[in-house]
Amino acid sequence: MSKRRSKETTVENAECISQVQKILRERFCHHYPSGKLFGIEYQSRHLLELLKRTIIHGESNSALLIGPRGSGKTVLLNHALNELRGMKQVRGNLLEVHLNGLLQTNDKVALKEITRQLQLENVVGDKVFGSFAENLAFLLEALKKGDRTSSCPVLFVLDEFDLFVHHKNQTLLYNLFDVSQSAQTPVTVIGLTCRHDTLELLEKRVKSRFSHRQIYLMNSFDFKQYIHLSEDKTVQDVLQDLFHYTKDLRLLQLLLMFAVSNVTVRHPLVTASDIQEASKQYRMDSKANIVHGLSVLEICLIIAMKHLNEVYEGEPFNFQMVYNEFQKFIQRKAHCMYNFEKPVVMKAFEHLIQLELVKPIERPSVRAQKEYLLMKLLLNSNQIMDALQLYPNCPTDVKQWAESSLSWL
Amino acid sequence: MPNLEHPAYPAATLLQLESLVPCRESQVSMLLSIFGERQQFSFPSIFIYGHTSSGKTYVMKTLLNTLKLPHVFVNCVEYFTSRLLLEEILMQLQSCSETQQTSHVPCDNFSDFVRLFKQAVASRELQDQTVYIVLDRAEQLREMEANILPAFLRLQELTDRNVTVILLTEIVWELFRPITGCFEPLTLYFPDYSIAHLQKILSQNHPPEYSADFYAAYINILLGVFYMVCRDLKELQHLAVLNFSKYCEPVVRGEANERDTHKLWKNIEPHLKKAMQTVYLREISSSQWERLQHDNGEPGQLKGISAHTHVELPYYSKFLLIAAYLASYNPARTDKRFFLKHHGKIRKTNSMKKHEKTSSHLIGPKPFPLDRLLAILYSIVDNRVAPTANIFSQITSLVTLQLLSMVGHNDQLDGPRYKCTVSLDFIRAVAR
Numbered sequence: 054m055s056k057r058r059s060k061e062t063t064v065e066n067a068e069c070i071s072q073v074q075k076i077l078r079e080r081f082c083h084h085y086p087s088g089k090l091f092g093i094e095y096q097s098r099h100l101l102e103l104l105k106r107t108i109i110h111g112e113s114n115s116a117l118l119i120g121p122r123g124s125g126k127t128v129l130l131n132h133a134l135n136e137l138r139g140m141k142q143v144r145g146n147l148l149e150v151h152l153n154g155l156l157q158t159n160d161k162v163a164l165k166e167i168t169r170q171l172q173l174e175n176v177v178g179d180k181v182f183g184s185f186a187e188n189l190a191f192l193l194e195a196l197k198k199g200d201r202t203s204s205c206p207v208l209f210v211l212d213e214f215d216l217f218v219h220h221k222n223q224t225l226l227y228n229l230f231d232v233s234q235s236a237q238t239p240v241t242v243i244g245l246t247c248r249h250d251t252l253e254l255l256e257k258r259v260k261s262r263f264s265h266r267q268i269y270l271m272n273s274f275d276f277k278q279y280i281h282l283s284e285d286k287t288v289q290d291v292l293q294d295l296f297h298y299t300k301d302l303r304l305l306q307l308l309l310m311f312a313v314s315n316v317t318v319r320h321p322l323v324t325a326s327d328i329q330e331a332s333k334q335y336r337m338d339s340k341a342n343i344v345h346g347l348s349v350l351e352i353c354l355i356i357a358m359k360h361l362n363e364v365y366e367g368e369p370f371n372f373q374m375v376y377n378e379f380q381k382f383i384q385r386k387a388h389c390m391y392n393f394e395k396p397v398v399m400k401a402f403e404h405l406i407q408l409e410l411v412k413p414i415e416r417p418s419v420r421a422q423k424e425y426l427l428m429k430l431l432l433n434s435n436q437i438m439d440a441l442q443l444y445p446n447c448p449t450d451v452k453q454w455a456e457s458s459l460s461w462l
Numbered sequence: 463m464p465n466l467e468h469p470a471y472p473a474a475t476l477l478q479l480e481s482l483v484p485c486r487e488s489q490v491s492m493l494l495s496i497f498g499e500r501q502q503f504s505f506p507s508i509f510i511y512g513h514t515s516s517g518k519t520y521v522m523k524t525l526l527n528t529l530k531l532p533h534v535f536v537n538c539v540e541y542f543t544s545r546l547l548l549e550e551i552l553m554q555l556q557s558c559s560e561t562q563q564t565s566h567v568p569c570d571n572f573s574d575f576v577r578l579f580k581q582a583v584a585s586r587e588l589q590d591q592t593v594y595i596v597l598d599r600a601e602q603l604r605e606m607e608a609n610i611l612p613a614f615l616r617l618q619e620l621t622d623r624n625v626t627v628i629l630l631t632e633i634v635w636e637l638f639r640p641i642t643g644c645f646e647p648l649t650l651y652f653p654d655y656s657i658a659h660l661q662k663i664l665s666q667n668h669p670p671e672y673s674a675d676f677y678a679a680y681i682n683i684l685l686g687v688f689y690m691v692c693r694d695l696k697e698l699q700h701l702a703v704l705n706f707s708k709y710c711e712p713v714v715r716g717e718a719n720e721r722d723t724h725k726l727w728k729n730i731e732p733h734l735k736k737a738m739q740t741v742y743l744r745e746i747s748s749s750q751w752e753r754l755q756h757d758n759g760e761p762g763q764l765k766g767i768s769a770h771t772h773v774e775l776p777y778y779s780k781f782l783l784i785a786a787y788l789a790s791y792n793p794a795r796t797d798k799r800f801f802l803k804h805h806g807k808i809r810k811t812n813s814m815k816k817h818e819k820t821s822s823h824l825i826g827p828k829p830f831p832l833d834r835l836l837a838i839l840y841s842i843v844d845n846r847v848a849p850t851a852n853i854f855s856q857i858t859s860l861v862t863l864q865l866l867s868m869v870g871h872n873d874q875l876d877g878p879r880y881k882c883t884v885s886l887d888f889i890r891a892v893a894r
Contacts, residue, residue, distance in 0.1 A: 071499060078503045122643045127619075153620065155613040156573040166573055215642065216609070247643060307648060310505060314495040317468075337651060339511065339634035346513040346654030349690045373824050396743050397691060404514075409633050422883050425826030445656065 070316060081310040091302075092274045093129055099268055100133045100243075107206050107241040108137065108147055113233040115242040115263050117214065119249060120270030123303035126245045129270065130210065148207045154216025160225045163217075164188055171207070189228060206239040214244030218254040226255070230262035272300035287325040291332045308332060340432060343408060344440035349448065350393060350401045352441070353379055356455045358411070358430045359437050369414050369427040372402055376424075386450050399423075470499040471529055479528045484666065485659040486521050489652055493525060496648070497626075500531070500591040504626040505648045506618035509600075509635050512652030515695040518630045519598055521652070526594060532558050532587070533594035538602035544610050548575045551595060555582040572613050576621050583623050593625045600629035604638060612644035619645070657689060664695075664702055672710070676720045680709050683727055687734040692742070701734075704741060704748055708733050708755050773863070778847070779856045780892050783882070785838040786866055787889045790827035790882035794834065801841040823886065829869040829879040832857075 090097055106112045118126045137147070150170045157163035168174055168188075173195065209229055211217055217226055233240045244251070252260060252267075276296050295304060311331030312323050344355070357378035361370045376398055383392055405411045406428075414427045441447060441455055468476065471494075483490055497504050512518050526533040534554040541547040552567045552575070569575050583593060595617070597603065603611045613620065614627050627647075631638075635649050655663065661681055668677035684702055692698060709730045712718040718725040740746040746754075775783065792800070835857075840847055847853065860866045861880070869879045 071502075074498060075502050078498060122645075155609045155616075156571075156576055156620065158571060158573075158607070158609055162571055162573050303646065307505075307646070310496075310648075314498060335649075337649075339636060339649065339651065342651050342653070343511075343513070343634060346516070346693065348693045371824075371826060373826065377824060393691065394739055396745075397738060400743060401691065407514075407632070409637055422826065422885075424885075 070321060074313065074316065077313050078310070081306045081313070090125075090129070090132055092272075093125060093270055096268050096270060097129055097132060100129065101136060103266070104133055104137055104208070104241065107208070107239055109142060111206060111239040113239050113241065114266070115230060115233050115244075116266040116268060117244045117246065117251065117263075118268050118270060119246055119251065121272065121301070122247050123301040124270045124272055125302070126247075126270055127212070130243065130245065146205060148205055149210065150207060151210045152212065152217075154211070154213030158216075160220050163220075163225050164192070167192065189224075193228060193232065206241065209240065209242045211242065211244045214246040215248040215251050215254065217244075218251065223256050223259050227259050227262070230259060233264075234262050272302070274300070288328050291328050294336075295332065304335070307335065311335075338436070338439075340410070340436055341440045341443070343410065344432070344437070345443060345445075347405075348401070349451065350398065351405055352444065352447070353382070353451060353454075354398070354401055354405060355410070355430070355432065355437060356441075356451065357382070358428075359432075359434050359455070362430055363434065369429050371427055372399065372424045375402065382454055386454065468494050475528055479525065482524050482528065483517070483521050484663055485655060486517055486652075489650070490521060490525060492650070493521075497531070497592065501624075502592070503618075503624055504592050506625075506645065507615045507627045507629065507647035509629045509631075509638075509647040509649045510652060511631050511634055511649065513654045513693070514632060515697075516652045516654055517695075518652050522596055522628065522630065526596070531594055532591060533596060534558070535596045535598070537598045539599045542602060542605075544572070544606045545570050547606075547610075548572070551575075552578055552582060555579070555588075555593070558588075572609060576617075579617075579621055579625075580623060583621075583625070591624065593623070594628060595625065596628045596630065598630045600631040601633045601638075603629075608640065611638065612640055615647055616645040654693060655695060657685060660685060660689075660693070660695065660698065664698060669706070672713075673720065677706075679723055679726070680706065680730075683709075683730055684734065687731065688738065688742075691738065697742070700748070701737060701741065704751055705730070705734060705737060705755075707752075773865075775892065776856070778843075778853060779860060781839055781843050782835070782853070782856055782860060783865060783884065784889060784893055785835055785842060786830075786860075786880060786882040787884065788842075789830040789834050789838055791823065794830075797834070797838070801838060827881045827883065829881045831879050835880065 100116070100118075103114055103116060107114055118129065120126050134149070148171060150167055152163055152166060157166055171192075173192070217223075220226070229240065229242050232238065233242055248254075252263075252265070255263065276293065291308075292305075295308065298304075308328065308331050311334055312327040315327050315330075316323060344352070347355070354375055357375045358370065360378055361368075361374055376395065379398065402411075406413070410431055411428050412431055414429055438455065441452060479490065480487060496508065510518055510522070523535065525531075526535075534551050536547060536550055536554070538547065541550045548569045549567060552569060556565070556567075567578055569578055583589070595614075597614070603614070614629075617627050618625050629647065635647070661678070664681045664684075665674065665678040668674050681702060684698065684705070688698060688701065709726060712722075712726060712729055713720060718729075737751070741748060741751050788800075836849065857866070857880075861868055865882075865884050866880050867883050869881050
């Protein structure tokens, strides 16, 4: 991939760069089917075989594609479908229904969507259905009318399969699997999921109708296969870091996207420093960033909470305790701080709650006094110390106070 | 030397954009490079976080408006259910695609939304450019149905159109991620303004009758007082506007000229410190504060909101409240010692002392039964109190006034437990 990029970008031409950006952006962002599959050839063959059997021989099947997020489930499926569409005997002989668990959140919506995608609306439109069950019965009737040899096969793709499991009684899944088990219209159900325990979530009757065919997509490649694009040492280091963090290819795409978007006419080649810059971008600790922007008073409160956590071993605390701790600090040392009034400190504390660095243990009710609500700190002490190192113009005594908790008691 | 450059947009527009967003050049240039050209695909979802008033909304709005990119801008607090949110997005899409009248589109779930969205984007203007959907205050999305946030994050894939969803929020991405995971957005951080940035931005539009240096010196003093406590640009701007007339006063009266920085500082500093205790906490409203300055009154002579908490209570209610406070903040084992005349020998054990120390005012009020309240009431009131219906109705009316609160609503009549929810200052005022 990178070889081609470097070849093209050597031509210093704005038009050319625009084209390169367009192609690469499409590839990185839009998950454009790029024609090459990486590390999943075996699974691809398996899936293709399965789909072919449905279409050509009229076999009903069901399968589950399981793999972590970003492991190429959708890419694999699209690849297989593309290949199928290219075949002569398939063309015009396959109906596809794509459902997504995020969109079709209940069976009623899903049913409507199936009707729409099968273009049965005009058929359904004339009839008045009283209930969901009748509508489903009609659709199934339309499916049942055919038999194995004559009727057009239907392919159901259920993206985010684990969300369909939470539908009431799993009616949709039951009916789909039931059709695929009995000798009616050839139906293939492909589920895509990232949960490995999806089968345990199925009801017993649904599970028994599912042919336990599972295709696993693990990111089963090692670092040598992962890089294969650069001999540069710095780039390799960055990639090694990324690889230790995750084998997910989407993060690699994100990194490359960052690097590519910096390519301009003046700067036509992707350099190692671009990649480094991009990796810095995704490795930022977000909470440290937030702590960096707090005021000195808020930092003091966080340190007080840290001390409370250390002394009382993670017991929840309330505002009064934090204020007490802060007062102790002010009275004993703190030459640079003047004494803030309690409401001012309270306002700072509420800002911390608003940023969700501190979280109430129970929902605050109207009746309870806000000083005595029990809270929990969502930062650990290492994060606080690291953030304090980077904090601009931190008063020295605050820093000293942060380091020594016990000597103040 | 302009900092922003991009082949797709004219240099003049970029220059104008740069002047509109001070101290945010690197963020804007990064956003520009990510957005790319109009017809190019951009990242499916961008997550932008940063502090309160670090210019997230402002930068995004000015960027999209100056470059005239087709966009939809929705505040999730305003449209707080998924239905309202989706319908609003569709409405705004209609209006940015054509100048015809917009009509209300009913849409109650995401499945319909995707279908209608495809229809709306199919118009000629929107077909081959990136459409931006900006969701401000995106932390509200977590309160909606579980599928809304993940679906927005992969809207580009679901609709198969060139669309980018931008989420603006104060809260970090780690607290957004659903349990089963989702499409990871590109996270960008808008860093906080440093003190120099704040100074630059605040002294940008100075009042025309005074010089820029004069105003900059004022801002410097203001930041000197408030920077420790507050880094919120909006709050500082508000305070700067409110207190400026006081700062100019010596100059207007002729006691000092514009160069007497020290004199001016001496004049304004106590005033600003007073402002922190009053206006900053909204004890005194800003209009009151302005009127006070105008009449040359002493700041702080007005009673703030919290000073008005004193409530006129009937005689027995006062005693009831005091008794409740005593019951809430004292352990039951010391009752005998404090309230009985002839208590037994006082045994000072170590454990007792330690226990009392922690339980005082730190942990908060403890619940107590009604019997204990009445017993304390009888002992602190000198004359005889008859347990009439009035006394009991006063207890419940204290509960409705939220001075007491009932704990564990298990039984109304049989042995209810109460908690005292007023502060020490309030009780002191009542006891006096």
